[in-house]
Amino acid sequence: MSVSFVPVPAGSDFPLENLPYAVFSTKSNPVHRLCVAIGEHVLDLKAVSHFFAPPLQAALQAETLNLLMSLGHEAWAAVRTQTQKLLLKGSELEQNVDLRLLALVPQSEILLHLPAQIGDYTDFYSSIHHATNVGIMFRGADNALMPNWRHLPVGYHGRASSVVVSGTPIRRPLGQTLPEGADKPVFGASKLLDFELEMAFFIGGPGNQLGDSIKVDDAWQNVFGFTLMNDWSARDIQKWEYVPLGPFTAKNMGTTISPWVVTTAALKPFLLDNFPQEPEVLPYLRQTVPFNFDINLEVSLKPANDNETLISKSNFKHLYWTPLQQIAHHSITGCNLRPGDLMASGTISGETPDSYGSLLELCWRGTKTVVLQGGKTRKFLQDYDEVIIRGHCEKNGLRIGFGSCAGQVLPAHPVEQ
Known part of the structure; x- marks a missing residue:
């Protein structure tokens, strides 16, 4: 089992194998942006979007998940693979202290929003x-x-x-x-x-x-x-x-x-x-x-x-x-x-x-x-x-x-x- 450098408490809903998406903001930065949950933190995907292939960067910099949703399952798999790689022990993100402090935000400090603009609901x-x-x-x-x-x-x-x-x-x-x-x-x-x-x-x-x-x-x-x-x-x-x-x-x-x-x-x-x-x-x-x-x-x-x-x-x-x-x-x-x-x-x-x-x-x-x-x-x-x-x-x-x-x-x- 792969191990993240971000601590994941026992019994957490959000291990490295999960990485659920959400849309969040903070008091210091009210802009809505995408994240994934890891342990008791979220990873700000906008802050690390430069690690992803150019076709994916616009979707990760958006304020809702709609654009990412539209890209299809191959793009979703690519984002998931690269996100897990960034969160592994010894990753480039772990070694970049300034970026790590910017991109990893405690869940206690965030405000969560609707994850997508919902066009229709059945x-x-x-x-x-x-x-x-x-x-x-x-x-x-x-x-x-x-x-x-x-x-x-x-x-x-x-x-x-x-x-x-x-x-x-x-x-x-x-x-x-x-x-x-x-x-x-x-x-x-x-x-x-x-x-x-x-x-x-x-x-x-x-x-x-x-x-x-x-x-x-x-x-x-x-x-x-x-x-x-x-x-x-x-x-x-x-x-x-x-x-x-x-x-x-x-x-x-x-x-x-x-x-x-x-x-x-x-x-x-x-x-x-x-x-x-x-x-x-x-x-x-x-x-x-x-x-x-x-x-x-x-x-x-x-x-x-x-x-x-x-x-x-x-x-x-x-x-x-x-x-x-x-x-x-x-x-x-x-x-x-x-x-x-x-x-x-x-x-x-x-x-x-x-x-x-x-x-x-x-x-x-x-x-x-x-x-x-x-x-x-x-x-x-x-x-x-x-x-x-x-x-x-x-x-x-x-x-x-x-x-x-x-x-x-x-x-x-x-x-x-």
């Missing part, structure tokens, strides 16, 4: 356990999955403008709801605010031209990297508005992603067989290459001025539909995908109640409670609750982490009379 519904649970709640066990669910990756177009980076508060939304037993809606603050444990990936490569599609076994070339996601959901607003066109204002008040983008190259040691699919899907969705990963996921809930409680443990491997199938289906109509587009998994739930990825499931539509430290309970989120999602892979002494994805609920704005 949210899928790819966990069979989550879809089955929700179907049972609202339609019964005999009709849990809709007839199309096993034949295509169900999804909807989300709101890119309200995707925010971890640490950004989320305001409890106002909207229309239909109280139980009522015959007309009322207006007010959502009472059933929920989180959704998700992962997302950024589209990279040149994408596809309008009218063309991306073949399922070629789609890996369009996956730049993965990030954690919380797709906040107002369940009472959603229940009233979603028929017949699906989620709208119940989802558009905020979607939180982690600042770190973990590349597929870093995840290769944790590759798994795809989730078995029955019945066989149509030819354009028949994926012959594995593209599933053993990523441990967890959710903690922290009330204001209190300790956090771990309330769910799940895993990316539970997803029925893979990112490659999502890309193939998204583009089969000729829809053009572009670098920086964000594709989300949908809620990732496992088979057991402790692995459910939303309060809707954990509390089973409000019929149960989640018990927190100190005896507090929750059915849905209260004001000033903080939701923290974490993720990591671990095998044979290698840990690849995603950091955290956190957001706190702020009270709704007063309703104008």
Whole structure:
């Protein structure tokens, strides 16, 4: 195993084998610039861009990851190789003290931003356990999955403008709801605010031209990297508005992603067989290459001025539909995908109640409670609750982490009379 001259504490999410990308600034230099994480530091890629081939330098000097995303997997591999080389013991960077002090910045001194300019955002519904649970709640066990669910990756177009980076508060939304037993809606603050444990990936490569599609076994070339996601959901607003066109204002008040983008190259040691699919899907969705990963996921809930409680443990491997199938289906109509587009998994739930990825499931539509430290309970989120999602892979002494994805609920704005 290669060793970096930058100290990496035991159990760190960010060893030399990871190097997740982010966009950062500092108080002394507010310019946004690219970095990779190594231990408790980041490497400022703009500061070391002269070590890279000229075609890569402009991408590493940019203020978002979009240009780098657009260059394709061969460029990504070249950047990763050279970055690891710079961070090795005995490297030219280690020996250049002035440059090292400029380029290596403690994470305690940085401010993290959205990693890319997100042009479009699509949210899928790819966990069979989550879809089955929700179907049972609202339609019964005999009709849990809709007839199309096993034949295509169900999804909807989300709101890119309200995707925010971890640490950004989320305001409890106002909207229309239909109280139980009522015959007309009322207006007010959502009472059933929920989180959704998700992962997302950024589209990279040149994408596809309008009218063309991306073949399922070629789609890996369009996956730049993965990030954690919380797709906040107002369940009472959603229940009233979603028929017949699906989620709208119940989802558009905020979607939180982690600042770190973990590349597929870093995840290769944790590759798994795809989730078995029955019945066989149509030819354009028949994926012959594995593209599933053993990523441990967890959710903690922290009330204001209190300790956090771990309330769910799940895993990316539970997803029925893979990112490659999502890309193939998204583009089969000729829809053009572009670098920086964000594709989300949908809620990732496992088979057991402790692995459910939303309060809707954990509390089973409000019929149960989640018990927190100190005896507090929750059915849905209260004001000033903080939701923290974490993720990591671990095998044979290698840990690849995603950091955290956190957001706190702020009270709704007063309703104008």
